[in-house]
Amino acid sequence: MKSVSTVFGAALLSLCAFGSASAHAPIPVRVVVVTTFEIGRDTGDTAGEYQNWIEKLPLQKTIPAPGTDHDVMHYNPDLHVLGIASGEGPEHMASAITALVLDPRFDLRHAYFVLAGIGGIDPNFGTIGSAVWAPHVINGGLSHLIDPREIPASWPDGFTPVQGSTPDEKPRPASHSGMGDMEYTLDPALVQWAYGLTKDIALPDNAGLKVSRLRYTGFAAAQKPPSVQLGDTISGETFWVGAKMNQWAERWVKYWTDGQGVMATTAEEDVAFCQALALQGKAGRVDPKRALILRTASNFDMQPPGQSAAQLLSDEAHETGFSGFQASVDAAYTVGSVVVKELATHWDRYEKALPTAR
Template identity: 75%
Template sequence: MKKLLSLLPLTLALGTAAHAASIPVRVVVVTTFEIGHDAGDTPGEFQNWVEKLPLNQTIPAPGTDHEVMRYNPRLQVLGIVSGEGPEHMASAITALTLDPRFDLHHAYFVLAGIAGVDPNFGTIGAAVWAPRVINGGLSHLIDPREIPKDWPDGFTPVQGSRPDETPRPPLHSLSGDMEYTLNPALTNWAYKLTQSVSLPDSKPLREIRARYKNYPNAQKPPRVMLGDTISSETFWVGAKMNQWAERWVRYWTDNQGTMATTAEEDVAFCQALALQAKAGRVDPNRALILRTTSNFDMPPDSESAAKFLADEASETGYSAFVPSLNAAYTVGSIVVRELATHWDRYDNTLPN
C-alpha cells in the first residue's frame, strides 16, 4: 500500500500533463478508404479533405489500418481513414477515442463516405444526410430455395422466427444493435445548411439515369437529401435484395424510416461512439453521417443482377465514383467549416 501511495502523486502529475498537452479537436472527419497516397494521385474518400480543407499536418496513428491521421491546427479539424468494413471502423474509432493525444469531449464527428443508392429514393451523384442507421447485417436467413411461399424474403430478426415478427424485438439487446437514430436537430441543421448546394451533373450521369426508366426519382439530377442508410458488410445487389432492404428499414423504424443508401461501416461507427460515450470520452449527439451516391444498388429493369454485379466488380458501373467523392467534400466541408470557424457558438451548444 505504501508503494502504491508513493506512486500516486507521479501518476496524477502525468495525467495532468497529458491532459494539458492534448490536441484540441473541434471536428473529426471520418472517411473509410484512400487509394494510394493521401494527395496527388487517384483519389479516395480522404484526398479531397487533405488537399482542399486542407489537412496539412500529419500525425502518426499506430495500430490503425491507415497508420496516419491528418490535422488542421487552425480549424482544429482532425481527419482519419478508418479502413473499409465495420471491423475497421469500430477499431479505428475506438483507438481514436482512447488516444491520450486528443481531447474529443466536445468534438463533432462527420462520417463522409460514398454509398449505393436505392433508385426508388434518389439518384447517383447525390448527397444524403442520414437521420437513422439500420443494421442490415444481423439477422436469421433461410436459404432462398426454402423460403415459405407467404414470406416476402428469407430474413427474420435474430430474436424471432418470422419476417414480420410482432411485437418488434428491441433495437438494442444481447443479440446486437439494430437501429441508431442520430441527433434529429443536428441532422436537420446540417441538411438545411446544405440543401441548396448545387451538385454538378454530367452526360455520363444522365446516361446512367436514363436507363432507370421506371424510377422517377432515379432520373432526377443530383441534390442534397435526407434519407436513412442500411449498414451491411455484405455487398448485395439486385431488385429482390433492394425490396428486402426497404422492408427491413421500415420494420426496424416502425414504418418511420425511408431506405435511401447502403454502406458497410455506419452501424459500427454508431456503436463505437455509443460505447465510448459511456466512459465520457465522446458525445454521440454530435455525430453526423453523410453518404454520397456512387452507384445504384440494383440494375435497371432491362438488366440482370448478375450482369450488374459484374459491372460493379469491374468498376464500369461506378460512373459516379468521382462525382460522389467530390459531393462528399463539397457538402460535408460546409458543415465542418461552419462548426470549426464558429466554435464559440457550437462548443457548448449544439446546433438546432
C-alpha cells in the same frame, strides 16, 4: 508504395512540429472527419474519400495513427479539424474509432464526428452523385436468414430478426439488446441543421451520370439530377446487389424504424461507427449526439429494367469505378465541408450547445 517505416518516420517528424506543448496538453479537436478509404497515396493522385479533405480543407499536418488500418491521420491546426481514414468494413471502423477515442493525445468530449463516405443508392429514392444525410442507421448485417430455396411461400424474403422467427416479428424486438444493435437514430435537430445548411448546394451533373440514370426507366427519383437529401442508410458487410435485395432493404428499414424510416443508401461501416461512439459515450469520452453521417451515391444498388442483378455486378466490377464514383467522392467533400467549416469556425456557438435547425 512507401514502406511502413517510411510512413511512420514521416508521421513522427510531423507530430514533433506541434512542439513540446503537445506532450502535456491534448491536441484540440473540434471536428473529426471520418472517411473509410483512399486510393494509392493520400495526395497527388486519384482521389478516394480521404484525399479531397487533405488537399482542399486542407488537413496539412500528419499525425501517427497507431492501432488503425491507415497508420496516419491529418490535422488542420487553425480549424482544429482532424481527419482519419478508418479502413473499409465495420471491423476497421470500430477499431479506428475506438483507437482514436482512447488516444491520450486528444480530448474529444466536445468534438463533432462527421462520417463522409460513398455508398449505393436505392433508385426508388434518388440518383447517383447525390448526397444524403442519414436520420437513421439500420443494421443490415445481423439477422436470421433462410436459404432462398426454402423460404415459406407467404414470406416476402428469408430474413427475420435474430431475436425472432418471422419477417414481421411482433412485437418488434428492442433495437438495442444483448443480441445486437439494430438501429441508431442520430440527433434529429443536428441532422436537420446539417441538411438545412446544405440542401440548396448545387451538385455537378455530367454526361456519364445522365447516361447511367436514364437506364432506370420508371424510376422517377433515379432520373433526377444529383441533389442533397435526407434518407436512411442500411449498413452491412455483405456487398449485396439486386432488386430482390433492395426490396428486403426497404422492408428492413421500415421494420426497424416502426414505419418512420425511408431506405436511401447502402454502406458497410455506419453501424460500427455508431456503436463505437455509443459505447465510448457511456464512458464519457465522446458525445454520441454530436455525430453525423453523409453518404454520397456512387452507384445504384439494383439493376435497371432489362438487366439482371448479375449483369449489373459484372458491369460495375469491370468498369474503372462505379458509374458515379468521382461525382460521389467530390460531393462528399463539397457538402460535408460546409458543415465542418461552420462548426469549426463558429466554435463559440457550437462547443457547449448543439446546432438547431434554422
